[in-house]
Amino acid sequence: MSTKDFLEKDYYKALGVAKTAKPAEIKTAYRKLARKYHPDANKGDASAEERFKEISEAYSVLSDEKRRKEYDEARSLFGGGFRVPTGQRPGQGGFGGFDLGDIFNGGADGGGLGDLFGGVFNRGRTNTAQNRARRGTDVETETTLSFSDAIDGTTVALRLTGEGPCPTCHGTGAKAGTVPRMCPSCQGTGQSSRNLGSFGISEPCKECRGRGLVVDDPCPACTGSGRAMSSRTIQARIPAGVTDGARIKLAGKGAPGERGGPAGDLYVRVHVKPHPVFGRSGANLTVTVPVSFAELTLGAEVKVPSHRGAPVTVRIPPGTPNGRTFMVRGKGVRRKDGTTGNMLVTVEVMVPQDLTSKARTAIEDLREATAGQDPREELLARAKES
Numbered sequence: 001m002s003t004k005d006f007l008e009k010d011y012y013k014a015l016g017v018a019k020t021a022k023p024a025e026i027k028t029a030y031r032k033l034a035r036k037y038h039p040d041a042n043k044g045d046a047s048a049e050e051r052f053k054e055i056s057e058a059y060s061v062l063s064d065e066k067r068r069k070e071y072d073e074a075r076s077l078f079g080g081g082f083r084v085p086t087g088q089r090p091g092q093g094g095f096g097g098f099d100l101g102d103i104f105n106g107g108a109d110g111g112g113l114g115d116l117f118g119g120v121f122n123r124g125r126t127n128t129a130q131n132r133a134r135r136g137t138d139v140e141t142e143t144t145l146s147f148s149d150a151i152d153g154t155t156v157a158l159r160l161t162g163e164g165p166c167p168t169c170h171g172t173g174a175k176a177g178t179v180p181r182m183c184p185s186c187q188g189t190g191q192s193s194r195n196l197g198s199f200g201i202s203e204p205c206k207e208c209r210g211r212g213l214v215v216d217d218p219c220p221a222c223t224g225s226g227r228a229m230s231s232r233t234i235q236a237r238i239p240a241g242v243t244d245g246a247r248i249k250l251a252g253k254g255a256p257g258e259r260g261g262p263a264g265d266l267y268v269r270v271h272v273k274p275h276p277v278f279g280r281s282g283a284n285l286t287v288t289v290p291v292s293f294a295e296l297t298l299g300a301e302v303k304v305p306s307h308r309g310a311p312v313t314v315r316i317p318p319g320t321p322n323g324r325t326f327m328v329r330g331k332g333v334r335r336k337d338g339t340t341g342n343m344l345v346t347v348e349v350m351v352p353q354d355l356t357s358k359a360r361t362a363i364e365d366l367r368e369a370t371a372g373q374d375p376r377e378e379l380l381a382r383a384k385e386s
């Protein structure tokens with residue numbers, strides 16, 4: 001507690017009691033308010049926590065006869081309810097004949113009342129990092145989809161493990177039936193400040209590690225940290241057309257924020273199981289179709305499977321080389337813009353392993369009929385060039 005706190009804060013108002021209130025009245029008022037704003041009863045409510053600190057602070061002063069006297073004296077000397085101007089040059093609008101510039105800055109001689117305030121006024125107080133809303137962290141997870149679900153999009157249940165408020169103590173860190181109290185070292189601000197000449201530096205309070213609250217009886221489940229690992233399951237919508245290895249961002253599905261801050265994002269790494277027949281190339285589906293030498297040579301109409309549709313017929317013109325790819329329009333994957341990719345059909349000659357005698361005779365006849373054509377003639381000739 002500092003002189004500045006004494007000037008800024010109306011502890012009587014905080015507890016809702018008169019300046020003349022008897023110790024018993026103060027105690028009763030404190031108990032009633034402490035119950036109401038108890039962190040246990042106001043899970044995650046930052047304003048209730050602030051109010052709780054305020055009540056605790058007021059009570060710690062007013063319940064102590066000596067400190068209450070000091071407080072009353074400071075208030076009567078400087079005028080109760082006086083608020084230190086913020087963002088305004090001290091010295092403006094003085095009161096009671098005091099020169100505020102002298103009081104707050106130590107004056108030209110650097111002594112007197114300036115020492116009384118001891119640089120307290122350099123402290124950045126209320127909106128410390130601890131009290132500000134904090135965005136939840138981003139969470140990373142992965143999921144494996146079937147080939148079809150990746151094409152169509154699907155909803156998957158994702159089990160997320162992360163740090164959250166301890167369920168035993170509701171994040172207070174205090175053992176059941178006990179309450180954390182305001183950190184006496186930093187008066188609940190979570191910040192301690194040191195003065196280096198005219199600079200005031202602020203750092204997280206060592207006593208409470210920046211929390212502003214200290215726990216006398218730690219919660220056995222979280223050993224007083226107020227945090228615990230927990231897991232939750234969420235339903236996540238995976239959009240249509242994702243590919244293997246894709247990383248999908250689901251905004252706001254990450255860890256919950258603190259003190260009313262927004263939730264983090266969830267990133268889902270998608271693995272797609274291969275399909276026994278089809279492959280993917282962007283929005284195109286690929287399929288390799290076995291054909292016979294005769295079909296490529298003489299031309300044919302071949303039936304080709306389509307993904308979850310009736311087979312389609314692909315016309316192979318006479319003299320088609322092995323490995324040629326045909327495109328079947330509109331039989332691919334639906335894109336975001338509503339258009340659909342194509343199916344790419346690659347023909348591959350199957351060499352028969354078992355031949356009927358009739359087929360063998362026919363192929364032997366073919367060999368005889370084409371004996372004059374050496375398929376490697378051109379290759380051998382070109383190999384000799386240069």
Ligand SMILES: [Zn+2]
Pocket residue numbers: 166167168169170171172173174219220221222223224225226227
């Ligand atoms: Zn706990």
Ligand SMILES: [Zn+2]
Pocket residue numbers: 183184185186187188189190191205206207208209210211212213
């Ligand atoms: Zn502290």
